Amino acid sequence: MSMSMSLPPIEAPRDVAQEPLLRVDDLWIGYRSRAGTVPAVRRVSFALGEGESLGLVGESGCGKSTLAYAVMHYLGRSGVRLHGEVRYRGEELAAMSPERLRAIRGQEVAMVYQDPMSSLNPTLTVGEQLMEVPLAHGTATRVQARERAIAMLGEVNLANAEALLARYPHQLSGGQQQRVVIAMALMGEPRLLVMDEPTTGLDVTIEAAILDLIAELQRRRRMALLFISHNLGTVMRVCERIGVMYSGELVEEGATDAVFRRPRHPYTRGLLECLPTFDTDKRTVTLRPIPGQVPAVLKDVEGCVFAPRCMHAQAPGCTTVTPQAEPVVGAPGHTVRCARHAELPPWSPPRAIDAMDAPAVNGGEALLRIEGLHKVYDSARAWSSRGNGGVHALNGVSISAHRGRTLAIVGESGCGKSTLARILTGLEEGNRGTVRFGGVDLAATAVEARTAEMKRAVQMVFQHPEGTLNPSHTVGFAIGRTLARLAATPRRELRRAVERLLQTVHLPPSYARRLPGQLSGGQKQRVAIARALAGSPALVVADEPVSALDVSVQAAILNLLLELQSESETTMLFISHDLAVVRFLADHVCVMYLGQVMEYGTVEAVFQPPYHPYTEALLSAAPVADPDAHQRRIVLEGSLPSATRVPQGCPFHTRCPRKLGDLCETTRPPEHHLPGGHRIACHIPLPELQAIEPVLGPVRAEAGD
Amino acid sequence: MSETTISEARRRPVWLRLLAGLALLRESRVGMIGAGIVVFWVAVAVLAPWISPYPPNATLVPFALPGAAAPDGGVFWLGTDHIGRDILSRVIWGSRTVLIYAPLATGCAYVVGIVLGLVAGYHRGWVDEVLSRFSDLVLSFPVLVLYILIIATYGSSGLNIVLAVTFASAPAVMRIVRGLVLDIRDRDYIAAAQMRGERTSYILFVEILPNVRGPLIVDACLRLGYVIITIGVLGFLGLGLPPPDPDWGGMINETRSMTMAFPHMALFPCLAISSLVLGLNLLADGIREVLLNA
Numbered sequence: 001m002s003m004s005m006s007l008p009p010i011e012a013p014r015d016v017a018q019e020p021l022l023r024v025d026d027l028w029i030g031y032r033s034r035a036g037t038v039p040a041v042r043r044v045s046f047a048l049g050e051g052e053s054l055g056l057v058g059e060s061g062c063g064k065s066t067l068a069y070a071v072m073h074y075l076g077r078s079g080v081r082l083h084g085e086v087r088y089r090g091e092e093l094a095a096m097s098p099e100r101l102r103a104i105r106g107q108e109v110a111m112v113y114q115d116p117m118s119s120l121n122p123t124l125t126v127g128e129q130l131m132e133v134p135l136a137h138g139t140a141t142r143v144q145a146r147e148r149a150i151a152m153l154g155e156v157n158l159a160n161a162e163a164l165l166a167r168y169p170h171q172l173s174g175g176q177q178q179r180v181v182i183a184m185a186l187m188g189e190p191r192l193l194v195m196d197e198p199t200t201g202l203d204v205t206i207e208a209a210i211l212d213l214i215a216e217l218q219r220r221r222r223m224a225l226l227f228i229s230h231n232l233g234t235v236m237r238v239c240e241r242i243g244v245m246y247s248g249e250l251v252e253e254g255a256t257d258a259v260f261r262r263p264r265h266p267y268t269r270g271l272l273e274c275l276p277t278f279d280t281d282k283r284t285v286t287l288r289p290i291p292g293q294v295p296a297v298l299k300d301v302e303g304c305v306f307a308p309r310c311m312h313a314q315a316p317g318c319t320t321v322t323p324q325a326e327p328v329v330g331a332p333g334h335t336v337r338c339a340r341h342a343e344l345p346p347w348s349p350p351r352a353i354d355a356m357d358a359p360a361v362n363g364g365e366a367l368l369r370i371e372g373l374h375k376v377y378d379s380a381r382a383w384s385s386r387g388n389g390g391v392h393a394l395n396g397v398s399i400s401a402h403r404g405r406t407l408a409i410v411g412e413s414g415c416g417k418s419t420l421a422r423i424l425t426g427l428e429e430g431n432r433g434t435v436r437f438g439g440v441d442l443a444a445t446a447v448e449a450r451t452a453e454m455k456r457a458v459q460m461v462f463q464h465p466e467g468t469l470n471p472s473h474t475v476g477f478a479i480g481r482t483l484a485r486l487a488a489t490p491r492r493e494l495r496r497a498v499e500r501l502l503q504t505v506h507l508p509p510s511y512a513r514r515l516p517g518q519l520s521g522g523q524k525q526r527v528a529i530a531r532a533l534a535g536s537p538a539l540v541v542a543d544e545p546v547s548a549l550d551v552s553v554q555a556a557i558l559n560l561l562l563e564l565q566s567e568s569e570t571t572m573l574f575i576s577h578d579l580a581v582v583r584f585l586a587d588h589v590c591v592m593y594l595g596q597v598m599e600y601g602t603v604e605a606v607f608q609p610p611y612h613p614y615t616e617a618l619l620s621a622a623p624v625a626d627p628d629a630h631q632r633r634i635v636l637e638g639s640l641p642s643a644t645r646v647p648q649g650c651p652f653h654t655r656c657p658r659k660l661g662d663l664c665e666t667t668r669p670p671e672h673h674l675p676g677g678h679r680i681a682c683h684i685p686l687p688e689l690q691a692i693e694p695v696l697g698p699v700r701a702e703a704g705d
Numbered sequence: 706m707s708e709t710t711i712s713e714a715r716r717r718p719v720w721l722r723l724l725a726g727l728a729l730l731r732e733s734r735v736g737m738i739g740a741g742i743v744v745f746w747v748a749v750a751v752l753a754p755w756i757s758p759y760p761p762n763a764t765l766v767p768f769a770l771p772g773a774a775a776p777d778g779g780v781f782w783l784g785t786d787h788i789g790r791d792i793l794s795r796v797i798w799g800s801r802t803v804l805i806y807a808p809l810a811t812g813c814a815y816v817v818g819i820v821l822g823l824v825a826g827y828h829r830g831w832v833d834e835v836l837s838r839f840s841d842l843v844l845s846f847p848v849l850v851l852y853i854l855i856i857a858t859y860g861s862s863g864l865n866i867v868l869a870v871t872f873a874s875a876p877a878v879m880r881i882v883r884g885l886v887l888d889i890r891d892r893d894y895i896a897a898a899q900m901r902g903e904r905t906s907y908i909l910f911v912e913i914l915p916n917v918r919g920p921l922i923v924d925a926c927l928r929l930g931y932v933i934i935t936i937g938v939l940g941f942l943g944l945g946l947p948p949p950d951p952d953w954g955g956m957i958n959e960t961r962s963m964t965m966a967f968p969h970m971a972l973f974p975c976l977a978i979s980s981l982v983l984g985l986n987l988l989a990d991g992i993r994e995v996l997l998n999a
Contacts, residue, residue: 034732034998425900447899455902462893470894472915478894485901531897 019090020047027084053225055235058245059550110185114197116177120169127165133187173639175206203412208621233623247305254334264336274555276584289556366400373433393419395595404569408586414643416595456535463544465524469516476512486535522553579622594651601678610689619695736991742984750800759791761798795951810870818878826886840876885917926989930982
């Protein structure tokens with residue numbers, strides 16, 4: 001008994017010199033289900049040395065999270081390792097005693113999960129949770145543990161650490177919570193940190209700060225990092241090496257730079273071609289989505305897993321022989337699992353031919369003109385409000401959208417973009433200001449008060465594919481009901497009209513009989529688009545329609561939106577936080593912050609100097625999956641203020657790196673008007689703003705020096 | 706209207722879908738046992754005129770023990786009671802009473818509870834406040850006292866039992882439905898329905914109601930068992946159906962003074978109540994299991 005109480009010393013086997021910190025060898029993992037064991041990870045081999053960082057990317061269901069859990073030797077009740085080895089410093093995890101595994105997990109290997117709130121105990125203070133790590137492992141006294149906790153909070157750039165120790169998790173913002181979780185993981189001084197989508201739920205500027213922190217901590221502490229993400233740009237920002245997963249297999253692995261510049265696997269190439277980048281837009285480049293979909297259940301297929309979707313696949317080689325991971329000639333450490341990788345033509349990214357040749361058309365009549373729009377939500381329970389006057393969701397917004405064009409609204413949470421969408425569609429009413437649309441004022445007209453014609457004219461596509469369709473109704477019913485209500489389609493023609501709409505969104509007519517549970521996320525979004533188009537609306541409000549989708553599906557939906565818009569002259573209000581998508585899709589951009597418009601103009605004007613300092617920070621924070629893009633780093637201090645307490649003066653002054661002084665805190669900034677309708681709301685004089693260097697310069701910036 | 710054409714194409718007939726649902730239940734052993742017991746009692750109730758050996762109210766031989774020979778050459782399998790009625794026949798006929806009034810009462814409680822819950826959850830505001838406070842009031846009152854008050858005031862009849870159960874159970878159903886609606890009302894498909902200008906009743910019954918059915922079915926099974934117990938208790942307290950029609954609770958009440966000497970008179974109706982309630986509880990567990998796995 002006393003033997004098991006004292007922790008076994010962590011000593012490595014003798015051949016530690018040859019053994020990397022972590023080695024995964026031909027790993028197969030499956031999940032037991034009623035239908036038998038379903039494989040989730042197959043044939044995965046990789047090694048991670050002391051102080052190295054490896055990013056694993058892939059679309060949902062590719063097995064990347066399962067792999068992360070396998071490294072922690074935690075697969076839950078239904079997960080089973082079918083084959084292969086996971087060795088930490090040469091020692092097989094599966095052969096370890098529970099005590100040894102516990103010691104390893106706390107002190108040697110630590111993990112950070114996606115949702116910080118599920119890693120933090122809501123009933124314990126931050127201090128108690130941080131101190132628990134060394135105390136549980138018996139490596140420090142309470143006083144020492146407290147000192148280390150304070151030091152660690154400083155290390156993750158949290159100011160005022162002493163005060164923070166006494167706080168409860170719910171009193172922190174999302175970014176602060178994730179920093180605390182990272183600090184907690186680092187308390188045991190781990191040699192290996194496993195992170196599963198650590199920044200996915202966060203706002204862009206917060207995400208960028210955390211990613212930079214992770215990269216810096218990893219370098220400073222010489223710690224190995226296994227970083228899992230669905231976002232190529234994120235991995236690019238943090239990791240030296242990258243592994244691309246598809247359908248449970250690691251199809252390509254190598255130095256991040258090499259994989260992005262010279263991808264060898266057709267799937268990696270496909271992913272890169274799906275991504276809009278900052279030097280491309282809809283006039284110069286078409287996104288090329290990968291045909292087909294990720295197989296739902298992995299069967300042990302003959303041949304290459306990607307062959308059914310691969311444009312380079314050749315029978316019988318690709319369809320009968322399982323390809324092995326082969327090294328790429330001339331690129332040490334770059335391996336690819338493709339039988340034909342040596343024969344593939346060299347790859348070049350879909351670059352803009354010359355963006356200057358095709359400027360955005362600025363003209364066109366304004367279909368939608370929003371002026372001085374205000375929206376204040378009263379506090380939920382009037383009698384308990386402490387006189388803070390409610391939530392200022394929109395604070396004097398003035399923008400316009402042109403017929404047949406796309407206006408993108410960009411901003412972080414609390415900027416009011418969803419409130420604006422709800423006012424346009426009549427789900428809410430504005431308090432002050434006007435929304436002129438085809439001769440009527442939408443601002444004060446809730447949906448019940450709208451005429452059939454007004455309802456028909458404005459429709460919406462929602463963010464979450466899961467919530468957008470009623471799970472109890474078939475696709476045909478959802479579209480048919482909308483057709484009957486908005487387009488007054490006669491009953492006899494309903495079935496044919498539904499099929500026609502399904503065809504416009506590239507779904508087979510037989511899908512009319514399916515329930516939403518039988519569709520993938522991208523297909524649901526297609527149905528939602530078909531439903532929005534049922535009444536041939538003049539204005540479609542799309543609230544983050546692609547943010548919940550995988551990259552390859554996102555590309556297909558963006559293409560679909562473009563195609564439909566070019567056919568029908570529909571005006572689109574596209575709400576997004578993804579600047580690369582906005583750069584690609586939009587004609588006009590409106591940058592919002594805490595209910596106010598910071599900058600508005602054509603997409604070319606907004607993405608080039610002069611910028612508003614907030615636009616500049618957003619551009620700097622955007623994850624860019626392009627090794628050639630030169631991105632200037634701007635770190636924003638502090639966290640996003642809550643919309644219940646919007647700062648006086650310029651709302652951005654609390655975080656602005658270019659703040660002038662008291663003026664910004666007291667006076668609402670004036671608008672600089674530039675040619676082409678470009679507006680910037682900032683106290684900084686225009687010539688100074690014009691002198692700001694571009695945040696995103698391709699090779700040009702380097703050549704200039 | 707127009708939805709009829711699509712609904713023809715969109716779904717298989719109701720009975721087919723019910724059968725498919727029952728087929729799913731096969732995956733839960735507990736659920737199958739529960740379903741077996743419930744089906745057994747339903748069959749007994751339906752076939753009562755053909756399978757009961759004697760008329761339920763016929764007085765034959767008093768105080769016969771289980772297995773005693775009957776004067777007509779048959780057997781009193783479960784014995785007879787103090788005035789000579791065959792207990793087996795009375796248990797069989799008694800199942801009819803229970804299986805008519807318990808589902809009827811539960812059904813009424815559900816109709817009222819669902820409508821109130823949908824309205825309260827969807828509209829929020831003062832409607833919700835008034836309905837919720839009223840349901841708190843009813844639920845905070847001791848249920849049995851409530852039943853006794855209602856039935857003692859308005860007299861014992863099948864209709865009054867149904868009314869009493871509805872009054873006492875509908876608030877609980879309303880709370881469940883309201884909780885589910887609060888979650889669903891903010892889904893995007895509800896916003897989409899509002900944007901195409903649907904009436905509130907359409908949104909409540911076509912868009913929201915089908916999506917709360919899972920938890921409600923489980924709750925309905927459990928609640929049905931509880932109502933069966935309640936009807937038994939009311940019968941035992943003499944507030945059930947007026948005699949002489951057989952009623953399980955009433956049978957226990959009539960013979961309780963003789964329990965020491967003739968335990969069989971009360972035992973068999975007790976067993977009947979327990980087995981039916983147990984069957985419903987197991988069925989609810991099974992459905993819950995299947996819903997969680999689906």
